[in-house]
Amino acid sequence: MARRINVKGTSGSGKSTFARELASRLELPYIELDALHHGPNWTEATAEEFRARVRETMTPAGWVTDGNYEAKLGETVLAEADTIVWLDLPLWLKLRRIWKRTKHRIRNDVELWNANRETWRNALWGWDSLFCWMIRAHFRQKREYPRRYGGDPRFVRLRSVEEAKRWLEHF
Numbered sequence: 001m002a003r004r005i006n007v008k009g010t011s012g013s014g015k016s017t018f019a020r021e022l023a024s025r026l027e028l029p030y031i032e033l034d035a036l037h038h039g040p041n042w043t044e045a046t047a048e049e050f051r052a053r054v055r056e057t058m059t060p061a062g063w064v065t066d067g068n069y070e071a072k073l074g075e076t077v078l079a080e081a082d083t084i085v086w087l088d089l090p091l092w093l094k095l096r097r098i099w100k101r102t103k104h105r106i107r108n109d110v111e112l113w114n115a116n117r118e119t120w121r122n123a124l125w126g127w128d129s130l131f132c133w134m135i136r137a138h139f140r141q142k143r144e145y146p147r148r149y150g151g152d153p154r155f156v157r158l159r160s161v162e163e164a165k166r167w168l169e170h171f
Helices: 015-026 033-037 047-057 091-107 120-124 130-149 161-168
Strands: 004-008 030-032 063-066 083-087 155-158
Touching: 004 015, 015 030, 015 063, 015 083, 015 161, 030 033, 033 047, 033 063, 083 130, 091 120, 091 130, 120 130, 130 155, 155 161
Parallel strands: 004 063, 004 083, 030 063, 083 155
Antiparallel strands: none
């Protein structure tokens, strides 16, 4: 049975919700990589700091992480994972979800991690805005993940909400 699981996907794919639910069903710690990566004022941890923080949370009994971050983590998570789940949902659905989520977070002044909050500026403005980043990541993952993980027996690709729900029912 899966005990060390990395849930991947872009913003809006539902990876945090999915990973939390999976961790709860398996009675394993849930590791939110965004919370370990982003410091106050959206400062990013260095690769060394980030790897150390992640390693500290990875228990021998198992864990469920949500996030990608290979550029900084290298194989820290992937080398230990016995299951890699990619929530490969349609772009239109992810856009709709992050619009709804972002609007809620901004209107209700929701704190994310380390006193960080979303703003209309960081959600919509510029090349590194949430929406631009998500669209670029969507196409990058579509191009790279099948090639990178396609032959890996640990890899599970879920292409719809219904498929993700069915997969979760096994736990």
